[in-house]
Amino acid sequence: xxxxxxxxxxxxxxxxxxxxxxxxxxxxxxxxxxxxxxxxxxxxxxxxxxxxxxxxxxxxxxxxxxxxxxxxxxxxxxxxxxxxxxxxxxxxxxxxxxxxxxxxxxxxxxxxxxxxxxxxxxxxxxxxxxxxxxxxxxxxxxxxxxxxxxxxxxxxxxxxxxxxxxxxxxxxxxxxxxxxxxxxxxxxxxxxxxxxxxxxxxxxxxxxxxxxxxxxxxxxxxxxxxxxxxxxxxxxxxxxxxxxxxxxxxxxxxxxxxxxxxxxxxxxxxxxxxxxxxxxxxxxxxxxxxxxxxxxxxxxxxxxxxxxxxxxxxxxxxxxxxxxxxxxxxxxxxxxxxxxxxxxxxxxxxxxxxxxxxxxxxxxxxxxxxxxxxxxxxxxxxxxxxxxxxxxxxx
Numbered sequence: 001x002x003x004x005x006x007x008x009x010x011x012x013x014x015x016x017x018x019x020x021x022x023x024x025x026x027x028x029x030x031x032x033x034x035x036x037x038x039x040x041x042x043x044x045x046x047x048x049x050x051x052x053x054x055x056x057x058x059x060x061x062x063x064x065x066x067x068x069x070x071x072x073x074x075x076x077x078x079x080x081x082x083x084x085x086x087x088x089x090x091x092x093x094x095x096x097x098x099x100x101x102x103x104x105x106x107x108x109x110x111x112x113x114x115x116x117x118x119x120x121x122x123x124x125x126x127x128x129x130x131x132x133x134x135x136x137x138x139x140x141x142x143x144x145x146x147x148x149x150x151x152x153x154x155x156x157x158x159x160x161x162x163x164x165x166x167x168x169x170x171x172x173x174x175x176x177x178x179x180x181x182x183x184x185x186x187x188x189x190x191x192x193x194x195x196x197x198x199x200x201x202x203x204x205x206x207x208x209x210x211x212x213x214x215x216x217x218x219x220x221x222x223x224x225x226x227x228x229x230x231x232x233x234x235x236x237x238x239x240x241x242x243x244x245x246x247x248x249x250x251x252x253x254x255x256x257x258x259x260x261x262x263x264x265x266x267x268x269x270x271x272x273x274x275x276x277x278x279x280x281x282x283x284x285x286x287x288x289x290x291x292x293x294x295x296x297x298x299x300x301x302x303x304x305x306x307x308x309x310x311x312x313x314x315x316x317x318x319x320x321x322x323x324x325x326x327x328x329x330x331x332x333x334x335x336x337x338x339x340x341x342x343x344x345x346x347x348x349x350x351x352x353x354x355x356x357x358x359x360x361x362x363x364x365x366x367x368x369x370x371x372x373x374x375x376x377x378x379x380x381x382x383x384x385x386x387x388x389x390x391x392x393x394x395x
Contacts, residue, residue, distance in 0.1 A: 018300025050268025110258025138362025
């Protein structure tokens with residue numbers, strides 16, 4: 001009897017932690033996902049389908065892995081990958097070519113599980129270059145909130161003020177609360193304009209697109225998306241779990257996320273990976289003192305994602321009705337912390353600052369050559385500078 005009573009009171013902790021994990025993971029970055037999908041040619045319906053598909057596969061993947069391994073392993077969509085897409089241009093083959101690139105990304109992630117040397121090859125990419133590429137990709141989005149002050153100050157300033165206040169008082173809720181503020185602003189605008197939203201449009205739906213494998217899209221979208229997802233999400237995700245004393249099921253997680261990415265690609269999903277930042281919410285002490293039961297937090301997070309999938313259609317419709325620039329401002333606020341971390345990592349080592357700077361500037365420039373976006377050329381340029389003038393320099 002004593003054992004039963006001592007176990008029951010602690011159950012609310014992992015359950016609550018799992019709900020918070022899903023809420024923070026979803027609300028803090030879904031606007032980035034929508035911005036990325038639209039930038040690569042998705043229509044409103046196709047972007048909504050992509051968000052729905054990603055949310056469902058993330059939830060199912062978490063449930064599968066947490067039940068199988070009984071550890072708090074959580075998944076997410078690739079937020080840095082979505083930011084990379086937001087800074088890209090529509091490929092020459094249009095949205096089907098982008099979908100083909102997403103499919104290739106999923107295959108590459110799955111291959112990394114089956115072919116160990118592929119993972120080692122990604123790990124050999126200098127971290128400061130991968131972070132510089134990410135920082136450059138994020139820069140245009142992170143500028144959006146402040147550029148919007150000049151165009152829609154009455155709409156964006158309340159959102160920024162809420163974000164600043166929440167960052168001081170409840171940092172992990174800063175972006176979700178900024179999103180709530182943005183939704184309130186949108187609601188007021190719709191009310192003033194007398195715009196009505198049909199209830200039938202709020203129901204989530206899927207849109208299937210036949211993938212088109214275009215070489216330029218594979219090089220310009222799939223390869224950078226794979227690299228940034230592996231370097232900025234999967235590898236840190238393993239490190240976060242390790243910091244709490246858990247060994248991530250590396251190959252199984254890559255197999256699940258790679259297969260999941262490939263499955264949802266035709267429905268608009270860009271990439272699924274191990275969670276990094278939000279992983280700590282389910283694996284840390286906030287999920288309860290009993291480390292052996294924190295997997296319940298991950299399981300709850302997975303189930304919560306499946307519930308949130310039902311809200312995705314309504315969110316897309318409301319966001320789609322937002323004044324131009326407002327959603328991009330929220331996405332930019334969500335990514336400022338990530339960009340600051342990436343910039344710091346890019347220039348921490350004095351011996352690699354020139355290659356890091358070249359990578360950063362190329363990625364931020366919006367360069368497109370032969371239909372291939374700037375992220376690929378940024379990594380190539382950084383590696384060239386590293387080989388030409390920094391190789392062999394003393395640390």
